[in-house]
Amino acid sequence: MEVKPTYLGTMLSLATVAFGLLAAGAWNKFIADLVGRFLKNGSGLWAELLYAVVVTVLAVVIIGHLSKLSQKEIGPKS
Numbered sequence: 001m002e003v004k005p006t007y008l009g010t011m012l013s014l015a016t017v018a019f020g021l022l023a024a025g026a027w028n029k030f031i032a033d034l035v036g037r038f039l040k041n042g043s044g045l046w047a048e049l050l051y052a053v054v055v056t057v058l059a060v061v062i063i064g065h066l067s068k069l070s071q072k073e074i075g076p077k078s
C-alpha cells in the first residue's frame with residue numbers, strides 16, 4: 001500500500017500541533033506555579049499580571065530567535 005506524500009505531510013502537521021499544544025499546557029502550568037510560588041496568597045491580580053508579562057517576554061524572545069534562524073536557513077523575503 002502506497003502512502004501519498006500529502007497524507008504524510010498532513011499527519012505530520014497534525015501530530016506537531018497536537019504535541020505542541022500538550023507542551024504548551026505543561027509550560028503554562030509550570031510558569032503559573034512558579035509565579036505563584038514567589039507571590040503571597042491573595043495577590044491574584046498581580047500574579048496574573050506577572051504571569052502575562054513572563055509569558056509575553058518568553059514568546060517574543062523565542063519567536064525572535066526562530067525568525068532569525070528561519071531567515072538564515074531560507075533567506076530574507078524579496
